[in-house]
Amino acid sequence: MSYGSTPVLVDVGLTVPAGAGVCVTGENGIGKSTLLRCVSSLQRPDSGTIRVFGDEPGDSPAFWRAVATTVEPPTWYLGLTTREHAELVCRAHGQDPSAAGIDEALERFGLAGHADAIPPSLSSGQKQRLTLALVLLRPSSLLILDEPEQRLDPDGRAMVAAMLADYLSTGGSLLLASHDDKFAVASGAEITSMEQLAARPATEPAAFPTAADGDQ
Amino acid sequence: MTEVVALRPVRRWIRRAQASHRDRGDMLGTVYTALFSIAVLAVMAKDALTAVFSPLVPDLSGAGALASAAACAGLLFLALRRLGPVTVSRPATYFLLTAPVSRRKLLGPSLRAAAFGAALAGGAAAFGILGNAVADGSALLLAVGALSGVLLTLLASAAQARPRLASLTDTVARVAIAGGLAALVAETTGWTPPAFAGWPTASVLVPLTGALTVLVTAGFLLGVRDLARTPSAEVMESARTTGTLADSVYGMEPSFLSEMLERRYWARRRLRSARLPRRLPPLTGQDLLLAKRRPARLMWIAATTALPLLLISAPRWVLVIALLAGTVIAARTTTATVKTDAGNPVLLRTLGLNSRQVLLQRFWVPSALGVVWATVALALLQLAGALPPGHWWPLGVALGPIGAAAAVRAARTGFVRNDLIPIDTPMGSVPTGPVLYAFAGLDLLLLALPTVLRLVQGDPATASSIVLQVAVAVIGVQAYLTWTSDPGRVELSPR
Numbered sequence: 001m002s003y004g005s006t007p008v009l010v011d012v013g014l015t016v017p018a019g020a021g022v023c024v025t026g027e028n029g030i031g032k033s034t035l036l037r038c039v040s041s042l043q044r045p046d047s048g049t050i051r052v053f054g055d056e057p058g059d060s061p062a063f064w065r066a067v068a069t070t071v072e073p074p075t076w077y078l079g080l081t082t083r084e085h086a087e088l089v090c091r092a093h094g095q096d097p098s099a100a101g102i103d104e105a106l107e108r109f110g111l112a113g114h115a116d117a118i119p120p121s122l123s124s125g126q127k128q129r130l131t132l133a134l135v136l137l138r139p140s141s142l143l144i145l146d147e148p149e150q151r152l153d154p155d156g157r158a159m160v161a162a163m164l165a166d167y168l169s170t171g172g173s174l175l176l177a178s179h180d181d182k183f184a185v186a187s188g189a190e191i192t193s194m195e196q197l198a199a200r201p202a203t204e205p206a207a208f209p210t211a212a213d214g215d216q
Numbered sequence: 217m218t219e220v221v222a223l224r225p226v227r228r229w230i231r232r233a234q235a236s237h238r239d240r241g242d243m244l245g246t247v248y249t250a251l252f253s254i255a256v257l258a259v260m261a262k263d264a265l266t267a268v269f270s271p272l273v274p275d276l277s278g279a280g281a282l283a284s285a286a287a288c289a290g291l292l293f294l295a296l297r298r299l300g301p302v303t304v305s306r307p308a309t310y311f312l313l314t315a316p317v318s319r320r321k322l323l324g325p326s327l328r329a330a331a332f333g334a335a336l337a338g339g340a341a342a343f344g345i346l347g348n349a350v351a352d353g354s355a356l357l358l359a360v361g362a363l364s365g366v367l368l369t370l371l372a373s374a375a376q377a378r379p380r381l382a383s384l385t386d387t388v389a390r391v392a393i394a395g396g397l398a399a400l401v402a403e404t405t406g407w408t409p410p411a412f413a414g415w416p417t418a419s420v421l422v423p424l425t426g427a428l429t430v431l432v433t434a435g436f437l438l439g440v441r442d443l444a445r446t447p448s449a450e451v452m453e454s455a456r457t458t459g460t461l462a463d464s465v466y467g468m469e470p471s472f473l474s475e476m477l478e479r480r481y482w483a484r485r486r487l488r489s490a491r492l493p494r495r496l497p498p499l500t501g502q503d504l505l506l507a508k509r510r511p512a513r514l515m516w517i518a519a520t521t522a523l524p525l526l527l528i529s530a531p532r533w534v535l536v537i538a539l540l541a542g543t544v545i546a547a548r549t550t551t552a553t554v555k556t557d558a559g560n561p562v563l564l565r566t567l568g569l570n571s572r573q574v575l576l577q578r579f580w581v582p583s584a585l586g587v588v589w590a591t592v593a594l595a596l597l598q599l600a601g602a603l604p605p606g607h608w609w610p611l612g613v614a615l616g617p618i619g620a621a622a623a624v625r626a627a628r629t630g631f632v633r634n635d636l637i638p639i640d641t642p643m644g645s646v647p648t649g650p651v652l653y654a655f656a657g658l659d660l661l662l663l664a665l666p667t668v669l670r671l672v673q674g675d676p677a678t679a680s681s682i683v684l685q686v687a688v689a690v691i692g693v694q695a696y697l698t699w700t701s702d703p704g705r706v707e708l709s710p711r
Contacts, residue, residue, distance in 0.1 A: 059706050061570040068566065075560040078552055079482045079506045083489040091498035092567035097491070116489050118482055134566055 008034050009045070012197045016142075021164070021174035021189030025181065030194045032177035033071065033146050039175060040069045040144050052142065065093070068140035070131050070148060076119040082106065082130055083115040086137055093138045100137060108159060109133045125151035136163055143167060145176040149183045161186035223317040270347030275529060279409030280400055281349045287396030288341040289368060290389040292334060296372040297386060299461070300454030301330035302446050309455045319444040323451065327439060331369040338365025356421045363428045370432070370439045376454070377445040394519065401522045404529075405600050453480075468650035469632045471555070478552060485509070499569070499577035503550040507581055510549065517546050517585070521592040528602040532672050535602075539593060540661050540668075543619030544626075546589035547582035554578050554627035558709045571708050572701035575624070579697065582623050587616025604670070606677030611667050614682075614689035618663045621693045626657030628700075630709055663692040 008031040016022045024032050037043040038050060041057035050057055057063060076085065083102060090100040106112045109129040114122060119130060128151045135143060143164070149157045157180065164187035168174055178184050184191050258265070276284065303326045304313060312322055342361025375382040403409055416424070456476070464473040487509070492501035507514065520542055527535045557564050557574065564574060591612025598608045636648035666685045670677065701708075 060704055061568055061706055064565045064706055065568040072560075072562045074562045074566075075556055077502065077506075077556055077563065078478055079485075079487075079509055080502065081487050081489045084492065084502075084505070087492055088498055088502055089566055091492060091501070092569055116487055118485075118487065120479065121483060138566065138568070 009038070010198065012048075012194075014192070014197050016173055016175050018173055019168065019171050021168050021176070021187060023184035023187070023189035023191045024175070024177045024194060024197065025179065025184070025191055026194035032194060035194075035197075036069070036071045036144050036146050036175065036177055040067065040071050042071060065139075066141045067144060068135035068138060068142075069144040069146075070128075070135055071144055071146045074119075074127070074131050078118075080118070081116050082111060082119055082122070085119060085130070086134060089134050089138050095139070102137065105133045105137050108163075110156065125153075125156075128152065129156065132160060136167065140172065142173045142175065145174070147178055148176060149178055149180045157183050158186065164188065219316070220318055221316050223312075223321045226312070226315075226317065269344045274348050274350050276345065276348040277350060277403065277409055278415075280403050281345050283396040283399035283403075284345050284348070285341070285396075286392040287400070288345070289364065290392035290396065292337055292341070292365060293368045293372060293385065293389040294393075296330060296334060296369055297375065297382070297389075299330070299458055300326065300376060300451075301334075301369050301372050302326050302376055302443060302451060303454040303458050304451060306455050306459040309452045313448055313451060319446070320440060323443045323446060324440055327369070327373055327443060330373075331366045331436070334365035334369040335362040336365070338362045338368070354415065354418060354421050356418070356425050357415075359425050360421070360428060363425070363432050366432045367428075367435065370435045373439050373446070374442065376450050377442065377447065397519075397523065397526075401525050404525050467632070467634070468647060468653075471631065475555075496580075497573075497577040498567075499553070499574060500580045503553060503578060503581035506553065507550050507585070513549060517549065517589060518592075520545075521589055522596055524593050524597055525600055525602070528597075528600065532674070535597075536668050536671050539590065539615070539671075540619065540664060542593055543586045543590045543615050544622050544657070544661075547586040547616070547620040547623040548627075549585055550581045551578075551623045551627035554624055554708065555630070558628040558630050561707045561709075564706050564708060569706070570701075570703045571705050572698070572703045574708055575697055575701045579617075579620060579624060582620035583617045585616075586619035586623075587612055590615035590619065604674045604676045607682070608677045610682050611677065611685055614685045615664055615667065617693045618661060618689050621663075621696050622657040622660040624657075625660055625696070625700075628708060629653060629656040660692070660696060663688055 012031075012035065014022065014024070014035070024035060026032055034043060038045050039052065039057060041052075041059065041063065052063070053066060055063075057067075077088075080088070083106060086102045086106065087097045090097045090102060103112065103115075106115055109132065111122075111126060111130060111133065114126060119127060122130065128148075132145075132148055135145075145164075148160055148164075152160060161183050164174060164176075168188045174187070174189055176184070176187070176189060181191060302323045304322060308322070339358050339362040342358045345361075346357060371385060375385045399409070457473075460472050460476045464470055490505055492498060493504060494501075496504065524535055524538045524542065527538055557578075564571075567574075569577075589612075591609050594603070594612050594615075595609040597603050632653040633649040634647065636652070638645040638647045640646075664685070666681060666688055669675075670681055675681075
């Protein structure tokens, strides 16, 4: 994968076993986000193979029902409050909004006081927490998160890490990029650096939810 | 404390620096293209302009002329309030609004420009009203119109610095528009307005114009002195509005402006979270909730069902265009959600719905609004005896979904494509992207052709013609919804 003449991902191999978490670390610009975008089908690699749950990732409803991600910056529906966004996501996934724990989720993410606010009026940290709350509220089998600890205070980081550990314990798989090793360990993800990924090929893709094997 | 810095040398320096980066030939070319385009368009639209400003059969009574004047004044005032009228350029909000320069000198040019523009608009409105009036009015009334434009600018500028005055004057302007249009509609449908003594004579008009000139001059001097009172926040907001308007015009991308106004509207609202209706599909429930949150817009849309009545004496095709446009505008009330999803499908991916589900769920509310608008408008026209014989109102059931499909298709177009090859004409090159953008959605209005032809030709509405139109609408809209969506795809933008 390259941007113009600058190669970003070369000979990268990564496998995330089902029900496990992997945290990719590395300095800025090394290609963590690009890797996550490729796995989420939001960017097409120049060459290589990516398999998610055994299939090529793509713009299909089945894929997006299984995969929840915060790799892209969200847009918001004008005129809909924070709480209504959460309710809409639950309803679209066939969840009963009263049983889905929307208010508890907003409370945990420190957004209970902003339930009636429209998301564009929130601060960047609050928007980040709302995005995380939405992807954690809805059912999914694989979470792909790009630096979820960003713009969170220390308490917020601990809480999100605990929620991710919970997610893993209920059988979900997790792929995240992070600069915070402590956060990654607390979330239960195995830490691997981009340099290590470049050195090893992806193992048997069929048995695992995510396998990326790309070269320039 | 820093003393006040003279503004003029700073401005001159900025202008000179900007001019040095600009090619003189470019500027001349732009001026040539603009002037030539205006001249050609004026020649092309000469007949239409003559019909608007001085029709062969003028039909405005004295009361009607007053009602038109009130509506025009209200519209002009609200337009001035939207633009500022006191504003600066966007870079100036950053570099000059925060600098120790005289506020009066900084903001003065924008007030003068707004007053000049409003004077032209006021004069044009007076010219149009005079041309349409049954009786001949004095040419001095043009001056009264222009002076009233300046007066409205000064009032809008005073309101910009005073929130209470602003809400009062905005309400008065809205009432003037609604009252003026209501009086015009009432008059076309048979109400006899109170007799009018005739146009004011020169002996009244000359002193009136003189007094108005004195008032405007004094008001302008006071207004300029008052400029320093305009709060920075207000100036910055109007700078953003005029800047976005310029972007919209320059980039030929109307969505810049409409989206900014929409965002600003919602940012000002104090909302309380509601539960989405349980029995409806989630996105239909969301659209319904958003429509219910705009009661003022719904009321205006309801009121506009009477506006086609004003066009009873106009050529039939004008009435047809008004009917179709009204239906599309009513349907557009909630299509901002479609635009959001088409522009960036992040939320659709989080929702995990396929494009067909999304399109169908988002189609109901625009369709219902279109049906109600078209049915009521047709029923009113039929009651007023403006349509050929037969029952026309059931056709609203067919026109509503067609208007909704056009509105949804326009919303799905996303942004103007500026990468298409322009077409060269003697007026300069015509950009293909904006033209395609302008007509996106309107092509679906072809589905209303059976009704349009009957209306234009003056044929009666028969049961078979209604059945034919409903069948064409159902098949056409169904085909659009099915062919442009895919149960195996999330993205809503057309491919």
